[in-house]
Amino acid sequence: xxxxxxxxxxxxxxxxxxxxxxxxxxxxxxxxxxxxxxxxxxxxxxxxxxxxxxxxxxxxxxxxxxxxxxxxxxxxxxxxxxxxxxxxxxxxxxxxxxxxxxxxxxxxxxxxxxxxxxxxxxxxxxxxxxxxxxxxxxxxxxxxxxxxxxxxxxxxxxxxxxxxxxxxxxxxxxxxxxxxxxxxxxxxxxxxxxxxxxxxxxxxxxxxxxxxxxxxxxxxxxxxxxxxxxxxxxxxxxxxxxxxxxxxxxxxxxxxxxxxxxxxxxxxxxxxxxxxxxxxxxxxxxxxxxxxxxxxxxxxxxxxxxxxxxxxxxxxxxxxxxxxxxxxxxxxxxxxxxxxxxxxxxxxxxxxxxxxxxxxxxxxxxxxxxxxxxxxxxxxxxxxxxxxxxxxxxxxxxxxxxxxxxxxxxxxxxxxxxxxxxxxxxxxxxxxxxxxxxxxxxxxxxxxxxxxxxxxxxxxxxxxxxxxxxxxxxxxxxxxxxxxxxxxxxxxxxxxxxxxxxxxxxxxxxxxxxxxxxxxxxxxxxxxxxxxxxxxxxxxxxxxxxxxxxxxxxxxxxxxxxxxxxxxxxxxxxxxxxxxxxxxxxxxxxxxxxxxxxxxxxxxxxxxxxxxxxxxxxxxxxxxxxxxxxxxxxxxx
Numbered sequence: 272x273x274x275x276x277x278x279x280x281x282x283x284x285x286x287x288x289x290x291x292x293x294x295x296x297x298x299x300x301x302x303x304x305x306x307x308x309x310x311x312x313x314x315x316x317x318x319x320x321x322x323x324x325x326x327x328x329x330x331x332x333x334x335x336x337x338x339x340x341x342x343x344x345x346x347x348x349x350x351x352x353x354x355x356x357x358x359x360x361x362x363x364x365x366x367x368x369x370x371x372x373x374x375x376x377x378x379x380x381x382x383x384x385x386x387x388x389x390x391x392x393x394x395x396x397x398x399x400x401x402x403x404x405x406x407x408x409x410x411x412x413x414x415x416x417x418x419x420x421x422x423x424x425x426x427x428x429x430x431x432x433x434x435x436x437x438x439x440x441x442x443x444x445x446x447x448x449x450x451x452x453x454x455x456x457x458x459x460x461x462x463x464x465x466x467x468x469x470x471x472x473x474x475x476x477x478x479x480x481x482x483x484x485x486x487x488x489x490x491x492x493x494x495x496x497x498x499x500x501x502x503x504x505x506x507x508x509x510x511x512x513x514x515x516x517x518x519x520x521x522x523x524x525x526x527x528x529x530x531x532x533x534x535x536x537x538x539x540x541x542x543x544x545x546x547x548x549x550x551x552x553x554x555x556x557x558x559x560x561x562x563x564x565x566x567x568x569x570x571x572x573x574x575x576x577x578x579x580x581x582x583x584x585x586x587x588x589x590x591x592x593x594x595x596x597x598x599x600x601x602x603x604x605x606x607x608x609x610x611x612x613x614x615x616x617x618x619x620x621x622x623x624x625x626x627x628x629x630x631x632x633x634x635x636x637x638x639x640x641x642x643x644x645x646x647x648x649x650x651x652x653x654x655x656x657x658x659x660x661x662x663x664x665x666x667x668x669x670x671x672x673x674x675x676x677x678x679x680x681x682x683x684x685x686x687x688x689x690x691x692x693x694x695x696x697x698x699x700x701x702x703x704x705x706x707x708x709x710x711x712x713x714x715x716x717x718x719x720x721x722x723x724x725x726x727x728x729x730x731x732x733x734x735x736x737x738x739x740x741x742x743x744x745x746x747x748x749x750x751x752x753x754x755x756x757x758x759x760x761x762x763x764x765x766x767x768x769x770x771x772x773x774x775x776x777x778x779x780x781x782x783x784x785x786x787x788x789x790x791x792x793x794x795x796x797x798x799x800x801x802x803x804x805x806x807x808x809x810x811x812x813x814x815x816x817x818x819x820x821x822x823x824x825x826x827x828x829x830x831x832x833x834x835x836x837x838x839x840x841x842x843x844x845x846x847x848x849x850x851x852x853x854x855x856x857x858x859x860x861x862x863x864x865x866x867x868x869x870x871x872x873x874x875x876x877x878x879x880x881x882x883x884x885x886x887x888x889x890x891x892x893x894x895x896x897x898x899x900x901x902x903x904x905x906x907x908x
Contacts, residue, residue: 348400429499513526538588602656625669664771673690702718734762734773752783792836852894
């Protein structure tokens with residue numbers, strides 16, 4: 272009874288202001304923050320009370336004004352919960368543009384939905400509610416009280432929740448025992464927090480206001496948090512009965528290791544399998560390759576997050592028996608297979624994502640991870656393994672996890688390392704096209720195409736697992752012709768220097784656009800496409816821009832014509848060089864009937880100063896778009 276009364280008193284103290292009514296008239300929003308805003312956080316009040324490492328209460332009162340249909344998601348409630356984070360109370364209120372209350376919703380009005388889907392096994396559910404109001408703008412206010420079982424789940428607070436969302440006012444206050452060491456770091460916040468001691472509690476508080484909406488930038492330099500955020504770490508951490516620290520990356524890694532240790536024991540029959548596969552291998556690398564292929568053939572990915580399963584792996588015996596697991600379980604299973612073969616390997620925590628992937632901050636250990644991969648440190652040849660993939664060759668990481676810092680998990684703690692970086696020398700397309708062309712424009716001939724790195728990986732996925740329509744689309748993107756038909760297509764997939772590599776040969780019949788005028792013929796010499804995305808100029812850019820992946824396309828086209836001709840006009844040779852890329856275009860005509868066009872486009876990854884951005888846009892938009900035609904004059908027989 273005493274604990275119940277204590278909790279009630281605590282919640283009343285923390286949440287005593289819950290009944291306060293604010294003015295949500297949309298006319299009161301400052302125009303200075305509305306540019307690019309589809310939604311506006313009018314007020315967000317966050318309070319956190321840490322009773323112990325395993326007993327924490329949070330309260331949020333949020334009012335968000337939805338400006339248009341693009342911001343409608345901000346006005347919907349989807350609050351997840353499970354055994355580790357429970358919802359104590361939740362309610363919502365709808366207001367019109369003038370701030371007049373229209374409707375209220377309580378917990379019983381909200382849907383309670385299980386998280387499910389193909390490839391998911393989770394015990395998480397969520398409360399869902401939508402007022403289905405479309406008379407923009409309008410405001411939704413909601414209040415949520417939670418009980419959290421570990422400090423691990425309250426480490427970061429993003430005060431500006433998304434792009435195209437402005438913020439009028441946000442306050443974050445956290446109370447924790449004065450004896451607990453809590454570190455913090457601010458991202459994109461100029462205001463400084465206040466720290467004070469109240470009795471046996473330390474109170475951290477910070478307020479930010481009038482944040483204009485930010486626009487998502489595809490070329491932004493990767494950051495830990497691209498929008499305003501407060502992140503904490505602590506010396507007292509506990510989850511699933513395992514205690515640890517997050518004062519540094521080594522401590523974070525040790526906590527994760529202790530949470531998952533002794534779960535790499537294989538059943539006897541699987542140990543026998545390992546030796547049958549590897550005892551005759553000539554090298555350690557051969558053993559890694561064989562076991563990785565075994566893993567890919569005999570397991571599949573399923574997201575399993577039961578209890579603390581989001582962070583504690585299912586053991587190797589489970590995966591061996593069932594043939595499935597999530598990224599942790601499959602990496603742990605592969606680690607166990609390698610261990611039986613006498614090869615040490617280590618799991619690595621990573622923030623995976625193909626776009627603006629989060630970067631680890633070397634100065635503050637925090638939970639910035641969403642995926643696990645495996646590192647096998649072989650002498651002079653570290654091998655990285657993506658254990659959830661059935662297609663990647665051993666040693667290659669796709670743009671999902673390459674070129675970023677990760678936390679290597681060892682028995683003595685965590686170590687920050689970096690995954691492989693792939694440049695234009697690794698991501699490459701080399702095409703050699705040889706065609707015969709009649710005076711009418713009819714074409715026949717073939718092409719040999721080599722794609723490696725990211726190009727090879729994408730082609731591999733389509734050719735190996737894609738539908739007939741996917742494969743047809745791939746072949747129809749090779750030539751920039753009014754019409755052509757692929758009569759024959761052959762390919763092989765292999766790994767070259769750890770890079771997925773696809774070699775294709777194809778034979779086509781097609782038609783080019785040829786204009787005849789007396790003895791002269793006019794036609795476009797560029798019949799293949801290097802597929803460079805069109806970029807939007809930004810003359811006012813003030814931040815550096817990042818080209819995250821380098822690549823190179825080398826394209827050689829040889830067209831042999833019927834009859835004999837003289838070249839009356841060839842397009843000029845083009846050579847363009849910048850720090851961020853190069854482009855070369857070289858046409859030539861020989862032997863009276865052979866036109867050769869060589870193009871090379873190279874994009875160089877790196878971070879570049881904002882004053883170069885306009886040049887980069889112009890370079891990318893112009894490269895490969897040759898409009899000059901070849902003019903040939905037919906010789907008399």
